[in-house]
Amino acid sequence: MRRSAKFVIIGFLFVFFLGCTNHVEKEAVDCEVNKPEVSVEAKTDPSNCDSNDGSITVAGTGGEPPYQFSINGGTYQSSGIFASLSGGTFLITIRDANGCENLVESTLVIKSSDLAATYESTEDTECLTDNGTITIIPTGTNSPFEFSIGSGSFGTSAEFSDLKNGTYIVRIRDSEGCAISLNATVARGETGTSWSSEIKSIIDTNCAISGCHVSGQSIPNWADLSTVQKNASDIKRRTGNRSMPPAGQPALSQSDIDKIACWVDDGAKNN
Numbered sequence: 001m002r003r004s005a006k007f008v009i010i011g012f013l014f015v016f017f018l019g020c021t022n023h024v025e026k027e028a029v030d031c032e033v034n035k036p037e038v039s040v041e042a043k044t045d046p047s048n049c050d051s052n053d054g055s056i057t058v059a060g061t062g063g064e065p066p067y068q069f070s071i072n073g074g075t076y077q078s079s080g081i082f083a084s085l086s087g088g089t090f091l092i093t094i095r096d097a098n099g100c101e102n103l104v105e106s107t108l109v110i111k112s113s114d115l116a117a118t119y120e121s122t123e124d125t126e127c128l129t130d131n132g133t134i135t136i137i138p139t140g141t142n143s144p145f146e147f148s149i150g151s152g153s154f155g156t157s158a159e160f161s162d163l164k165n166g167t168y169i170v171r172i173r174d175s176e177g178c179a180i181s182l183n184a185t186v187a188r189g190e191t192g193t194s195w196s197s198e199i200k201s202i203i204d205t206n207c208a209i210s211g212c213h214v215s216g217q218s219i220p221n222w223a224d225l226s227t228v229q230k231n232a233s234d235i236k237r238r239t240g241n242r243s244m245p246p247a248g249q250p251a252l253s254q255s256d257i258d259k260i261a262c263w264v265d266d267g268a269k270n271n
Contacts, residue, residue: 117136132186134149134168150169
């Protein structure tokens with residue numbers, strides 16, 4: 001029994017050491033030397049800017065197969081075909097069985113539009129009506145172009161007129177269906193609203209009256225131009241919210257309110 005036990009122990013040690021001496025550690029892979037390569041085999045441009053029917057097909061070589069592929073940092077897949085792509089720039093990454101990665105040597109550019117635009121505008125210088133304009137200046141190879149402003153529909157005219165001062169969203173669309181937007185601003189110009197021929201009569205009739213804003217009262221005297229000028233912003237605010245004239249007095253028309261606002265915004269001049 002002792003001899004049998006010795007043979008068992010010796011046999012175990014022989015197998016153990018034999019296994020250790022025959023075990024070879026797998027060498028680490030230098031990815032800088034053994035990285036895979038990826039190349040573009042085919043591509044299909046999208047039919048227009050609004051379509052997602054483009055595709056790219058890539059293939060891998062070198063490194064250690066099998067390969068996986070990713071587009072623009074997305075999830076890896078075993079197939080080298082990427083479909084349902086819109087226009088844009090794409091970067092393909094390959095990863096092999098050793099975990100080594102490489103990028104396609106150049107950025108893939110799917111068909112995209114060269115549509116661009118600037119604008120010119122003129123000031124809105126009218127008080128009761130609007131006369132500002134915006135003119136769009138498009139560039140790009142896919143003419144003719146169409147234009148829209150705000151929520152309006154597209155048309156062929158690049159000029160929009162009779163605009164109030166403010167900022168507008170303008171859209172430009174080319175013959176391929178590509179569209180871009182601009183924020184176009186119409187500045188406020190001086191309206192020339194006159195104190196002597198337009199505003200004074202409104203103040204005299206509705207505000208500078210007995211029991212209200214006249215000389216001798218404790219409240220500002222609206223019969224005096226310099227006093228009106230000092231309080232111009234408050235007059236604009238109160239006529240705008242219809243707290244002036246006070247309750248019990250005839251209300252101002254919207255036209256009169258707009259004229260007062262224009263005169264104040266022009267600088268409340270003695271004109």
